[in-house]
Amino acid sequence: MDRMPTTMTRQYRYTKEKPSLLARMKKIEGQAKGIRRMIEEDRYCIDIIQQITALGAAADEVALLILENHIEGCVADAIREQHSESHMRELMETLRKAMRR
Numbered sequence: 001m002d003r004m005p006t007t008m009t010r011q012y013r014y015t016k017e018k019p020s021l022l023a024r025m026k027k028i029e030g031q032a033k034g035i036r037r038m039i040e041e042d043r044y045c046i047d048i049i050q051q052i053t054a055l056g057a058a059a060d061e062v063a064l065l066i067l068e069n070h071i072e073g074c075v076a077d078a079i080r081e082q083h084s085e086s087h088m089r090e091l092m093e094t095l096r097k098a099m100r101r
Contacts (some may be wrong), residue, residue, distance in 0.1 A: 013073030014066050024062050031055045063098065 014021065035051050071091070078087040 014069035021062060028055060054061050
């Protein structure tokens with residue numbers, strides 16, 4: 001793929017939303033800890049499942065935001081620079097994996 005070497009620092013488009021993304025991830029961490037506590041406290045099964053579903057939806061939203069930024073940034077740049085084939089292949093692989101859940 002046309003990824004940047006790890007020794008170089010590249011600023012990706014999502015970094016503009018980094019504070020919001022990190023806040024969302026902190027909330028997801030809190031949700032996960034809450035679910036663990038619910039299990040430790042032998043809470044009702046359906047309540048736990050509802051919280052797990054909410055956690056999954058929150059994680060999906062973070063993934064969609066990052067994916068949107070990837071398309072608008074990395075993929076769009078690759079198209080402009082006329083080397084989009086590998087980026088499009090990588091994007092499709094990622095979408096296939098995400099849709100299999």
